[in-house]
Amino acid sequence: MQYMMMFFEPATTFAERDDPSRAPDYWGAWKAYIDSLVSSGAMVSGNGLEPPSTATTVRLANGERLVQDGPAAATKEQLGGYVVLDVADLDAALTWAARCPAAASGAVEVRPVMPSPSA
């Protein structure tokens, strides 16, 4: 089964990325996590995302085009990256989610990936 883990982080955690005193720990934990996902064979794909301040959101409402700076939803925790993993079941996906650095600082949402129609 494929699941997507979506990593939600608060602003304080996003700030660690560029803070010289904290960035090594931040990136060190992520590198170790992604490396272990890869070496376990569970990793299908994934990416980190630039911070939510770099986001642009587009809406077409009643024929009107609305383009806004910033993320789609103004929530305390914002999407910071994602991984698609292939594991036996949801229990296994949750085990990986709990190990993720974002689980301690923010939240990890786990969702089944829809099977492709041709499959």
Added chain:
Amino acid sequence: MNRSATKSEVGRATDRLVRLAYARLVAWLASEWHDVAAAEDALGDALRAALEAWPRTGIPERPEAWLLVAARRRLLDAVRARRVRAAAMGELESLAEPAAPAPPPVPDRRLALLFVCTHPVIDEGVRTPLMLQTVLGLDAARIASCFLVAPATMGQRLVRAKARLRDAGTRFVVPEPDAFPARAVAVREAIYAAYGTGWDALGTTDPVCRGLTDEAIWLARVLVETLPDDAEAKGLLSLMLFCESRRQARRSQEGRFVPLAEQDPALWERTMVTEAEALLTAAVGVGDAGRFQLEAAIQSAVVDGARTGRPPRQAILALHTALVAVAPTIGNALARIAALADVAGAEAGLAALTALPEATVATYQPYWAVRAHLLRLSGDEADAQAAYERAAALTDDPAVRAFLLGRTSH
């Protein structure tokens, strides 16, 4: 009778009762009724009724008996509604008769319930959750968090487990002597799994998950009380008390992880250690030493070593070797290798590590922690760093992760 009971007093009294009596009442109702789910529902209704009635009427003199009568009435109502199990009606009606004299004290069927929850018809992975819900009354959503399972999934597993028990016609009794030893293993394993889950949750602030260690110790006490001749039950309780005695020492005041070798033995709970030693002494010599007695003996040796500053490494290795013979799990094999390295050196430990099955150790966190430690001791710094990173990535405890990543930056 206390006529002036306030709502909060009633709430507190009910809470206390739930903690103390829940298991006994569920056990008794379930054994009468052969249906754990129905017994739980009925008791739940009875507790709700108590919360409504007691602020008006005062807390009854024998609240347990009150709850039992109320719960039986619910069960009876359910029967009337479903019009099944007609044969049991007469007996239940007389039991539920409100004018009948107060029933005798609820007999202690908790032990039987522990055996039911760990029955072979129940999947191994569901036994501990079922025990926590049925014997201790923990709610399914909290249990799900502790076991890192989706709440909906855990709910389904528990419902299915209870349906299996009912459909299999499981008897709510302590097994006969011929079946007893094998079934008792399952009870002890389930209790220890609850302890392990609580132990792993030290890094979280979740009081329910952290509290599982206390719950497991309480269950083991029930086991020791009700099975005074069971040496392994004493071994289990002894082991858990040894571990529990170090709770405070496992974190610094700033919340940092402190490995066993760096803990301050003065912080170990002396009363727990004393009790653990006494239990171990009482267990030893009664039959063969099972895994829990061996593990408790290892703990005892570790405590002794910390006290004297001279850990009995050979004795500890011998105990680990005996433990692997009795219980050849990956965890026990790994612990033995760590003990072997203490005696024969890091290279010997690393050589032994290669014998462990690769597929199993790939995501087994303790393996990478031990490997990293031994690689560093042997001077293989590059591989040690990589192994520390791997160990850090495989823990879900942020304090342990920070500790292990701290070991990579030298």
